[in-house]
Amino acid sequence: MERRKLLLSFEKEAAEKAIVCELVRRFDLGINIFRAKITPEERGYMVLDVTGESDALRSGMAFLRSQNVEVDTSAKGVCWNESLCTHCTSCVNHCPTRALHVSDRGEMRMSFDSNECVECLACIKVCPFGACSSMF
Amino acid sequence: MEEAAVKSYEQINERIAAGKAVVLTAEEVSDYVEKKGLENAVSEIDVVTTATFGPMCSSGCFLNFGHTTPKIRMTEAWIDDVSAYAGIAAVDLYLGATQIQRGDPANLYFPGEFRYGGGHVIERLVAGRELELLARSYATDDYPAREVRGKFSIRDLNQAVMVNPRNCYQNYNVAINCSEKTIYTYLGVLKPKMRNLAYCSAGQLSPLLNDPFYETIGIGTSIWLAGARGHVYAEGTQHGSLAERDANGVPMEGAGTLALTADMKKMRAEYVRGVSLKGYGVSLALGVGVPIPIINSQVLRRTTVRDREITAPVIDYSYDYPEKTGRIITRLSYEEMKSGKAMVEGNSVETCSVSSYAKAREIAEILKSEIVSGDFLLSKPTDSLPREKKVSPLKVTPDVRR
Ligand code: SF4
Ligand code: SF4
Numbered sequence: 001m002e003r004r005k006l007l008l009s010f011e012k013e014a015a016e017k018a019i020v021c022e023l024v025r026r027f028d029l030g031i032n033i034f035r036a037k038i039t040p041e042e043r044g045y046m047v048l049d050v051t052g053e054s055d056a057l058r059s060g061m062a063f064l065r066s067q068n069v070e071v072d073t074s075a076k077g078v079c080w081n082e083s084l085c086t087h088c089t090s091c092v093n094h095c096p097t098r099a100l101h102v103s104d105r106g107e108m109r110m111s112f113d114s115n116e117c118v119e120c121l122a123c124i125k126v127c128p129f130g131a132c133s134s135m136f
Numbered sequence: 137m138e139e140a141a142v143k144s145y146e147q148i149n150e151r152i153a154a155g156k157a158v159v160l161t162a163e164e165v166s167d168y169v170e171k172k173g174l175e176n177a178v179s180e181i182d183v184v185t186t187a188t189f190g191p192m193c194s195s196g197c198f199l200n201f202g203h204t205t206p207k208i209r210m211t212e213a214w215i216d217d218v219s220a221y222a223g224i225a226a227v228d229l230y231l232g233a234t235q236i237q238r239g240d241p242a243n244l245y246f247p248g249e250f251r252y253g254g255g256h257v258i259e260r261l262v263a264g265r266e267l268e269l270l271a272r273s274y275a276t277d278d279y280p281a282r283e284v285r286g287k288f289s290i291r292d293l294n295q296a297v298m299v300n301p302r303n304c305y306q307n308y309n310v311a312i313n314c315s316e317k318t319i320y321t322y323l324g325v326l327k328p329k330m331r332n333l334a335y336c337s338a339g340q341l342s343p344l345l346n347d348p349f350y351e352t353i354g355i356g357t358s359i360w361l362a363g364a365r366g367h368v369y370a371e372g373t374q375h376g377s378l379a380e381r382d383a384n385g386v387p388m389e390g391a392g393t394l395a396l397t398a399d400m401k402k403m404r405a406e407y408v409r410g411v412s413l414k415g416y417g418v419s420l421a422l423g424v425g426v427p428i429p430i431i432n433s434q435v436l437r438r439t440t441v442r443d444r445e446i447t448a449p450v451i452d453y454s455y456d457y458p459e460k461t462g463r464i465i466t467r468l469s470y471e472e473m474k475s476g477k478a479m480v481e482g483n484s485v486e487t488c489s490v491s492s493y494a495k496a497r498e499i500a501e502i503l504k505s506e507i508v509s510g511d512f513l514l515s516k517p518t519d520s521l522p523r524e525k526k527v528s529p530l531k532v533t534p535d536v537r538r
Contacts, residue, residue, distance in 0.1 A: 092486075093487070107494055108474060108489075128324070128421075
């Protein structure tokens with residue numbers, strides 16, 4: 001079993017198809033949607049976790065692409081800008097998954113594990129230094 | 137408390153100028169002295185560097201714009217739509233860090249975001265970015281212009297002087313929330329029912345925790361302020377040296393403060409950062425480095441203080457802080473808080489900070505390397521900070537009501 005965090009982006013037409021439903025039905029993939037949005041420019045975005053056999057995952061991603069959905073596996077829906085981060089640690093109690101965490105308690109330095117991020121956007125609200133941002 | 141000097145400021149400065157000074161950060165010095173013994177170490181070490189980086193609301197800057205043709209005597213002014221105080225001279229403004237931008241709904245849609253304000257303007261100024269000035273006047277015979285509007289950067293100003301009437305708080309409260317709802321404070325967002333707590337001090341690296349009796353840090357002390365060479369110009373506002381202290385003299389609450397100033401044109405933007413505190417407002421975070429000359433063994437001994445020996449009072453910011461009840465829930469050491477979890481009333485509570493220990497470490501290292509390379513000489517204070525001062529509440533009752 002493999003787990004992949006995907007950022008899907010697509011034009012309005014693709015949004016009207018039940019693509020997530022197909023992923024479950026056709027490829028036997030487990031889906032956990034973190035967030036989805038259609039912007040005023042009518043572009044759709046969705047961030048989700050997909051779990052399944054490696055082959056099925058690959059086929060599922062190929063299927064998405066065949067439906068004109070851009071599939072990004074680099075988990076960049078929420079960004080942590082390290083150069084803006086002061087390592088104040090103000091966000092750590094608010095990140096539900098510890099994606100943002102103090103990785104070195106001696107130096108008190110922060111790290112961001114984007115694969116653990118469920119895109120709840122809490123850090124964007126609490127960070128006093130504007131170090132966290134959302135792509136959409 | 138006074139002890140014969142082992143080394144004078146002049147001797148230390150000679151060693152710095154000759155590139156021979158032995159400098160340690162306040163973090164390094166603890167282990168070093170433990171290993172070498174106090175008496176050996178005092179003859180070796182010349183300077184210990186301390187530092188802090190955190191929001192300091194009591195910050196601002198004086199800006200001189202030079203004259204336009206025809207001249208204006210500014211009576212109202214905004215920089216990037218943030219109001220600056222113009223009740224000074226014709227083309228001088230004072231910009232405060234916590235001033236919010238015109239049109240910001242503040243807490244109308246609670247909790248407000250406070251994305252941009254005085255602190256951010258100051259950050260952009262130091263970064264050399266372009267800002268927009270709008271100044272108005274009622275016009276006079278000698279200053280006939282009624283309005284000036286245009287872009288400028290810090291390079292266009294004659295002077296840009298940072299002033300921090302209160303910085304480097306010796307120690308500070310730890311905020312917790314005992315209520316049933318989330319609260320938004322200057323120490324960050326606090327979850328209900330004591331589910332997290334926030335502290336704000338560099339602990340063992342903090343300047344005044346390493347010199348608890350102000351034996352070397354005083355008025356006239358040269359400091360590193362966001363990369364510029366600055367100095368302590370007075371006791372800080374709310375300087376309250378008569379605070380409760382532990383057996384080693386380390387304050388267990390707020391206590392002393394420093395008033396600092398330096399030339400903003402020489403600052404580095406990464407150490408001058410605008411702060412947006414959700415539901416609270418805007419502020420400015422600043423990096424400060426303060427050298428402690430090791431003039432005798434007691435001064436050295438006090439710099440060896442460690443996070444586990446420094447405690448801070450945990451206060452309920454949903455009730456006891458606003459109502460000034462004086463209740464302290466418990467005291468926690470910085471060591472415990474920095475571990476990520478701390479025990480409060482039998483519960484393990486997640487911890488976070490608003491000041492940055494990582495940045496403080498960086499600054500202590502930078503100051504150390506500036507001293508080692510002979511670029512930063514120390515100065516002897518011209519006056520001491522008061523040791524017996526109390527902070528008084530406002531007594532203009534009868535009617536201060538919400
Ligand atoms: S978006 Fe949520 S899960 Fe992701 S890093 Fe921020 S707080 Fe953590
Ligand atoms: S709150 Fe912002 S600046 Fe502070 S540690 Fe988190 S991401 Fe960095």
